[in-house]
Amino acid sequence: MGEVRRTTSATTAAVWEVLANGWYYPAWVVGATRMRAVSANWPAAGALLHHSVGAWPLLVNDRTESLRCEPERELVLLASVWPVGRAPVHLVLSPTTDGGCEIVMGEDLAEGPARLVPAPVRQALFGPRNAETLRRLAYIAERRSA
Secondary structure (H helix, E strand, O other), X not given: OEEEEEEEXXXXXXHHHHHHOHHHXXXXXXXXEEEEEEOOOOOOOOXXXXXXXXXXXXXXXXXXXXXXXXXXXXXXXXXXXXXXXXXXXXXXXXXXXXXXXXXXXXXXXXXXXXXXXXXXXXXXXXXXXXXHHHHHHHHHHHHHHO
């Protein structure tokens, strides 16, 4: 699983607030374009985000499931983008000595046709996308806590 990291001046609590509000998902996840529904118990394990990927008129309705949730510390998701596949996404938040937060994100395909693409190629594609995803997440958390 390839990892990207980002350090932000926002606290772990501020970053967690963004992650814990499912309606923010398309604001920080590259590729997600709109929310259709968020489980009331989001981000608890088993909760779902119903979102769309792509641009009109080529929208794909999909969902992301929370697999594990430790508030202000860890969130593990199972993102689905059919027909590409399904990918576990592991987000870890760690406080920094200056009061900020380091965010680590790991992702790789677990199933689906895109799994046939060699791992180094998949990671070369995921890396820049996930770096931008963390950039957006950090910016939102920083602005909300300012």
